[in-house]
Amino acid sequence: MKTVITYGTFDMFHVGHLRLFKRMRELGERVIVAVSTDEFNALKGKQAVIPYEERYEIIAALKCVDLIIPETCWEQKVIDIREYDVDVFVMGSDWSGKFDFLLPYCRVVYLPRTLDISTSSLKESIRSPRVAFNV
Amino acid sequence: MKTVITYGTFDMFHVGHLRLFKRMRELGERVIVAVSTDEFNALKGKQAVIPYEERYEIIAALKCVDLIIPETCWEQKVIDIREYDVDVFVMGSDWSGKFDFLLPYCRVVYLPRTLDISTSSLKESIRSPRVAFNV
Numbered sequence: 001m002k003t004v005i006t007y008g009t010f011d012m013f014h015v016g017h018l019r020l021f022k023r024m025r026e027l028g029e030r031v032i033v034a035v036s037t038d039e040f041n042a043l044k045g046k047q048a049v050i051p052y053e054e055r056y057e058i059i060a061a062l063k064c065v066d067l068i069i070p071e072t073c074w075e076q077k078v079i080d081i082r083e084y085d086v087d088v089f090v091m092g093s094d095w096s097g098k099f100d101f102l103l104p105y106c107r108v109v110y111l112p113r114t115l116d117i118s119t120s121s122l123k124e125s126i127r128s129p130r131v132a133f134n135v
Numbered sequence: 136m137k138t139v140i141t142y143g144t145f146d147m148f149h150v151g152h153l154r155l156f157k158r159m160r161e162l163g164e165r166v167i168v169a170v171s172t173d174e175f176n177a178l179k180g181k182q183a184v185i186p187y188e189e190r191y192e193i194i195a196a197l198k199c200v201d202l203i204i205p206e207t208c209w210e211q212k213v214i215d216i217r218e219y220d221v222d223v224f225v226m227g228s229d230w231s232g233k234f235d236f237l238l239p240y241c242r243v244v245y246l247p248r249t250l251d252i253s254t255s256s257l258k259e260s261i262r263s264p265r266v267a268f269n270v
Contacts, residue, residue, distance in 0.1 A: 012257070013148050015189040018196055049260060054150040061153055061197050122147070125184060126261045 002028030002087040005080065007071050009036045011048040011119045013058045020092065021064045023111055027088050033059050034071040034080065043073075049123075081105045137163030137222040140215065142206050144171045146183040146254045148193045155227065156199045158246055162223050168194050169206040169215065178208075184258075216240045 004024040010017050010033070024031045036044075038052045048055065052070070060068055069080065077099075081089065086106050091099055093110040102108050139159040145152050145168070159166045171179075173187045183190065187205070195203050204215065212234075215221065221241050226234055228245040237243050 013193070014185070015192050018193055022196075049257070050149070057150050058148070058153055061157075061199060063196055063198050122184070123261050126258050 001030055003030040003032060003085055004028035004088040004090055005032040005034060005084065005086045006090040007034040007036070007077070009041060009046065009048050009119075010055050010059060011050055012122055013050075013055070014119065014122060016113065016118060017059075018062070018064075020090070020111060021059075021062060024088075024090050025064045027090065027109065030066045031064060032067045032069065032080075032084055032086070033065050034069050034076075035059060036071045040070075040072050077102060078105055136165055138165040138167060138220055139163035139223040139225055140167040140169065140219065140221045141225040142169040142171070142212070144176060144181065144183050144254075145190050145194060146185055147257055148185075148190070149254065149257060151248065151253060152194075153197070153199075155225070155246060156194075156197060159223075159225050160199045162225065162244065165201045166199060167202045167204065167215075167219055167221070168200050169204050169211075170194060171206045175205075175207050212237060213240055 004027045006020065006024060008017075021031060021033065035052065035056050036048075038048065041048055056068055056070075059065055067084075069084075077089070080086065081102065082105070088107045088109055089099060089102050089105075090109050090111055093112045096110045099108050139162045141155065141159060143152075156166060156168065170187065170191050171183075173183065176183055191203055191205075194200055202219075204219075212224070216224065216237065217240070223242045223244055224234060224237050224240075225244050225246055228247045231245045234243050
């Protein structure tokens with residue numbers, strides 16, 4: 001059984017997140033999602049709109065995800081890969097090359113974004129609906 | 136087997152939607168969600184941020200939902216209740232009393248909102264982050 005993992009905040013859940021998880025499922029039988037805690041995001045200078053517990057609860061309700069773990073620090077990836085016997089580490093292609101340091105431990109795959117959707121673009125379309133919808 | 140149905144747009148999917156579906160599951164074994172199409176929303180003078188296909192895809196990915204159908208007109212509820220052999224019709228308590236005309240056909244339950252979250256409040260917090268987060 002192949003295990004596939006990814007990491008992220010997954011704020012304001014959208015179909016881009018879901019399709020990433022579905023594509024992970026094509027790479028293996030067990031899909032693990034590490035969800036950044038609010039405390040870790042604060043360390044990174046980020047603040048999610050949706051609190052950790054709710055981001056976690058939504059991902060936990062998905063058929064295509066088998067296990068969710070908290071992402072609490074930068075250093076945990078190698079530990080997680082060993083602990084959960086991970087075969088494939090997945091990130092979006094906007095991170096291309098940034099996680100090649102994990103190559104000694106598992107396969108590293110950067111998946112292209114298939115959609116013109118992101119949490120940032122979603123926020124922008126809510127802030128400027130006329131620009132987003134009436135053109 | 137009891138069948139439970141609800142109707143809505145479910146724009147910008149959040150934990151309030153998810154918890155509604157989970158509570159429906161407590162009322163029966165088969166949960167049907169009727170998702171308003173973009174065309175029906177236009178008739179109502181509403182426009183969702185997220186297009187129908189993506190709202191549908193997210194709800195279809197949930198463990199707690201068994202069937203999704205499109206909501207395309209005001210008149211379909213009685214037809215759906217008969218066609219899908221619905222036992223319980225569920226709406227949020229902000230609609231209290233508005234669907235009592237369905238009582239001859241099935242049980243009608245208005246579930247209280249358990250969370251201070253809605254698509255509207257989510258949009259507001261994105262438009263005015265300082266007000267929402269820094270107080």
